[in-house]
Amino acid sequence: MSKYQAGTYTGEAPKVWPAKVNQIPKEIFGDAALFEEELKKIFYGDTWHVVGHTAEVPNIGDFKTFDLGRVPLLIARGKDNQVRVFFNSCTHRGNQLETSVSGNRKEFECPYHRWLFSLDGALAACPGSKEFAPDFKQENFGLVELKTDQYLGLILVTMGKNTPPLKEWLGDIVPLTLSALLGGDGRLKLLGYQKVRYVSNWKGYNDNDGYHGGLLHTAFRMLNFQGGSGSQPMSVNGHWVIEAELKPAQNSGFLNDPSLIDFKVADPKRGSLVVQLYPMTVMVKHMDVINLRFAIARSHDVTEVHYAYFAHEDDSEELVQHRIRQSSNLLGPCGMVSMEDAAVFQRIHIGNHTPGVAEFQKGVVSLSELSLDMKQSDETGNLPRWEHYRKVMGFKREGEQ
Numbered sequence: 001m002s003k004y005q006a007g008t009y010t011g012e013a014p015k016v017w018p019a020k021v022n023q024i025p026k027e028i029f030g031d032a033a034l035f036e037e038e039l040k041k042i043f044y045g046d047t048w049h050v051v052g053h054t055a056e057v058p059n060i061g062d063f064k065t066f067d068l069g070r071v072p073l074l075i076a077r078g079k080d081n082q083v084r085v086f087f088n089s090c091t092h093r094g095n096q097l098e099t100s101v102s103g104n105r106k107e108f109e110c111p112y113h114r115w116l117f118s119l120d121g122a123l124a125a126c127p128g129s130k131e132f133a134p135d136f137k138q139e140n141f142g143l144v145e146l147k148t149d150q151y152l153g154l155i156l157v158t159m160g161k162n163t164p165p166l167k168e169w170l171g172d173i174v175p176l177t178l179s180a181l182l183g184g185d186g187r188l189k190l191l192g193y194q195k196v197r198y199v200s201n202w203k204g205y206n207d208n209d210g211y212h213g214g215l216l217h218t219a220f221r222m223l224n225f226q227g228g229s230g231s232q233p234m235s236v237n238g239h240w241v242i243e244a245e246l247k248p249a250q251n252s253g254f255l256n257d258p259s260l261i262d263f264k265v266a267d268p269k270r271g272s273l274v275v276q277l278y279p280m281t282v283m284v285k286h287m288d289v290i291n292l293r294f295a296i297a298r299s300h301d302v303t304e305v306h307y308a309y310f311a312h313e314d315d316s317e318e319l320v321q322h323r324i325r326q327s328s329n330l331l332g333p334c335g336m337v338s339m340e341d342a343a344v345f346q347r348i349h350i351g352n353h354t355p356g357v358a359e360f361q362k363g364v365v366s367l368s369e370l371s372l373d374m375k376q377s378d379e380t381g382n383l384p385r386w387e388h389y390r391k392v393m394g395f396k397r398e399g400e401q
Ligand code: FES
Pocket: 090, 091, 092, 093, 094, 095, 110, 111, 112, 113, 114, 115
């Protein structure tokens, strides 16, 4: 038993990070001032952020709104079929342009003074412009577009000046799993969403690990999903990949209708694929469920996650129905296999408002160097991401000059 030393707890992130690579200072989860720093250095910094998939806006005029930290975004498909990402802010006085989560428009009209923007962002009309300032030029007042790139339909944006090209940022490991996760070619069809606000710091929400699956999740055990082989290859830039074998369904009596857990497309050898793109995006293909989790860090205390479920464009109607059934029953915030995660996100957040460090143990072989050889059931796969976070945020390790 270790004893708390009175007076050592401030509730604020320490300036110095522990020397051991498997320890995380708990103060970083509940610190409002640190969140402001993270917005600047991570969310508005030199990082790509997944804000959606083109399958969410399949038709001309389709749009979706999303937030990058506190910055409101408008993602729209233009008449030229291009998907663009704009600041969701009128170029006149800054009014938020669209408030719906998604929809279809012929153009975007700001209600305040009725400035009208075409789908490609150009300012098409503005009432009373004869009396505008002498230097006003309509062509200079189009919606402001962010730097974007796409990977197999994933839409990524960055606000940083020195963000590396997307291919370099993804590295070599991620695309191997991500392409399989996105149905090979990324031609997806949106099935629907579940949207949840967790009382959790964003770093706690996406610190779920390979260790807990069969231990926390009762259904995971009852469905006999454990025991397969798999890997957790090391990735760059804080990304994280797990591939795990799942055993094909064996009727344990747990389900009245075991067809729920049939593999219709997925190869059981790669039955569970997880790709997490730093900092916020978790993507999962579990059996025949394709689930992309678009997440928003709302504050140091709140993380909002949009669980989006997809089929492949070429799926038969029968397969689409199977995917819908698996999607709504297996994964997600109320899924049979994963519902306990929501409670843990909140309990981790509550529990980490105490002094000291959070410890990683499963798979740790060195206290000074990150492991390069991780099993899919290890929690060491989270540590490269923590190391990336530490460096981006500029925390020095104890003893480091
Ligand atoms: S703020 Fe949008 S038209 Fe004035």
